[in-house]
Amino acid sequence: MGKIRKILVANRGEIAIRVMRTCQELGISTVAVFSEADRSALHVRQANQAHCVGPPPSRESYLAQDRILQAAKQSGADAIHPGYGFLSENASFVRACDQAGLVFIGPPASAMDAMGEKTRARTHMIKAGVPVVPGTAEPIATLEEARVTAQKIGFPIMLKAAGGGGGKGMRRVEALPELDSAWRAARSEALSSFGNDAVYIEKYLEQPHHVEIQVFADAQGNTIHLNERECSAQRRHQKVIEETPSPILNPKLRAAMGEVAVKAARSVGYVGAGTVEFLVDVHRNFYFLEMNTRLQVEHPVTEWVTGQDLVAWQIKVAEGEKLPFLEPLHPRGHAIEARVYAEDPARGFLPSPGKITYLRVPGGPNVRDDGGVYAGYTVPSFYDPMISKLSVWAPTRPEAISRMKRALSEYVVKGITTNLRYLLAVMDAPEFVAGDYDTGFLGRAHQALLGTEDPRLREVALMASAVYRHQQDRARAAQVQAPRGTATPRRWRRFPGRPRS
Numbered sequence: 001m002g003k004i005r006k007i008l009v010a011n012r013g014e015i016a017i018r019v020m021r022t023c024q025e026l027g028i029s030t031v032a033v034f035s036e037a038d039r040s041a042l043h044v045r046q047a048n049q050a051h052c053v054g055p056p057p058s059r060e061s062y063l064a065q066d067r068i069l070q071a072a073k074q075s076g077a078d079a080i081h082p083g084y085g086f087l088s089e090n091a092s093f094v095r096a097c098d099q100a101g102l103v104f105i106g107p108p109a110s111a112m113d114a115m116g117e118k119t120r121a122r123t124h125m126i127k128a129g130v131p132v133v134p135g136t137a138e139p140i141a142t143l144e145e146a147r148v149t150a151q152k153i154g155f156p157i158m159l160k161a162a163g164g165g166g167g168k169g170m171r172r173v174e175a176l177p178e179l180d181s182a183w184r185a186a187r188s189e190a191l192s193s194f195g196n197d198a199v200y201i202e203k204y205l206e207q208p209h210h211v212e213i214q215v216f217a218d219a220q221g222n223t224i225h226l227n228e229r230e231c232s233a234q235r236r237h238q239k240v241i242e243e244t245p246s247p248i249l250n251p252k253l254r255a256a257m258g259e260v261a262v263k264a265a266r267s268v269g270y271v272g273a274g275t276v277e278f279l280v281d282v283h284r285n286f287y288f289l290e291m292n293t294r295l296q297v298e299h300p301v302t303e304w305v306t307g308q309d310l311v312a313w314q315i316k317v318a319e320g321e322k323l324p325f326l327e328p329l330h331p332r333g334h335a336i337e338a339r340v341y342a343e344d345p346a347r348g349f350l351p352s353p354g355k356i357t358y359l360r361v362p363g364g365p366n367v368r369d370d371g372g373v374y375a376g377y378t379v380p381s382f383y384d385p386m387i388s389k390l391s392v393w394a395p396t397r398p399e400a401i402s403r404m405k406r407a408l409s410e411y412v413v414k415g416i417t418t419n420l421r422y423l424l425a426v427m428d429a430p431e432f433v434a435g436d437y438d439t440g441f442l443g444r445a446h447q448a449l450l451g452t453e454d455p456r457l458r459e460v461a462l463m464a465s466a467v468y469r470h471q472q473d474r475a476r477a478a479q480v481q482a483p484r485g486t487a488t489p490r491r492w493r494r495f496p497g498r499p500r501s
């Protein structure tokens with residue numbers, strides 16, 4: 001492993017830009033790949049070179065391993081950074097990179113294999129002495145076995161797809177009579193989502209928190225953690241707000257979780273940046289949930305409090321360098337991230353692709369916008385509608401919340417609908433402000449967060465529109481009253497008509 005000179009970023013949007021920014025600082029040349037829907041995307045403009053890898057559907061472009069590898073070869077890249085999503089956790093792609101002599105900036109394929117399937121990961125973790133949610137390590141073969149096992153564990157239980165993730169193929173079961181139909185539903189959803197109908201059982205944890213630990217390992221066997229991120233503010237398994245430190249951890253619990261996360265990573269021979277996800281129950285017991293073998297969307301909050309560039313260290317570790325920040329690391333202050341989506345909260349968070357006609361991105365002290373769009377850009381409908389991640393840092397949590405509210409209120413996106421107002425409402429939600437919100441928070445607060453329209457604002461809007469119309473009409477009328485005898489088009493003389501937009 002030597003110095004990397006050129007990196008192909010096998011991704012799009014904000015994360016592709018994020019990775020390229022660090023490459024540029026390190027003097028590393030960048031290659032973008034793009035689909036036909038992304039010709040005018042910002043990540044293409046950020047890169048030193050760009051290769052079209054296929055039609056809009058991800059399967060034929062960003063997920064097409066051969067086309068990505070071909071672009072890497074043609075461009076003379078010596079490494080591939082996968083970002084998150086797409087090919088980032090695909091062990092067969094890692095092997096294909098290895099075979100092509102390309103450095104994959106991420107963990108070895110064997111670590112991905114170990115963590116990819118939930119039941120296999122649970123088996124590894126139990127062996128390593130990592131606490132997992134009580135339940136089975138192996139898939140359940142028959143409905144009869146499910147009945148016996150569920151009764152032994154005690155209801156409520158959770159059926160989970162072995163191949164799964166993201167809440168698919170997951171069913172909560174309150175009591176024995178419901179097991180039959182839940183079993184069938186979980187299996188068929190698991191099969192259609194993951195091509196694998198294997199299902200296992202866990203004890204159901206009521207109102208857990210989702211807390212994850214950032215880990216980092218180098219190829220020399222040094223493994224450390226960089227504290228936690230609180231990610232309980234999710235809706236439908238999509239994170240909306242992330243923060244660090246978690247308001248529910250104390251130093252002792254943090255140290256215990258960090259130690260366990262490092263143990264988990266070491267046990268699978270992990271190298272690079274990874275995240276160990278835990279569920280934390282009401283008694284503050286914590287249980288391994290899964291490991292994400294990639295850089296996470298929410299890594300900026302960890303960068304804020306540690307002052308480190310995680311992408312830079314991914315690259316250095318891939319070059320064979322030792323980790324520089326062997327513990328103790330002393331994270332400072334508080335950071336919050338809000339995900340800005342092109343979606344309409346009032347219409348069930350329906351994606352709202354389309355042309356951005358005006359964009360004002362917030363700035364000022366300790367505000368960071370990881371964006372992937374620009375004014376005049378059309379957000380395509382083919383991909384995830386996240387357009388930016390807004391993150392802030394402050395010495396304390398209340399100050400970080402104030403700063404986030406200030407930054408959100410500066411944000412202006414016209415032409416498409418965004419969740420910006422919803423994000424502001426989250427910052428004002430009593431549960432969030434109190435700092436004790438579990439994974440059910442956004443669901444419970446749903447109506448309050450959508451807010452009600454202020455009738456006075458409706459009146460103001462009507463008046464403004466009447467004034468605007470009046471001015472337009474006067475302007476047109478002035479044009480109509482052209483000097484006598486000039487050749488004013490006949491249609492103008494009758495009535496100015498509606499202003500054309």
Ligand code: MV4
Pocket residue numbers: 133158165166167202203204205206208209210231232234237279289439440
């Ligand atoms: C659970 C759980 C309660 N008990 N497992 C949802 C996504 C998947 N990765 C794990 N999930 C859950 N697993 C047991 N045994 C509750 C959830 C859960 C959840 C977890 C993390 C973040 C948000 C969540 C929202 C709803 C349910």
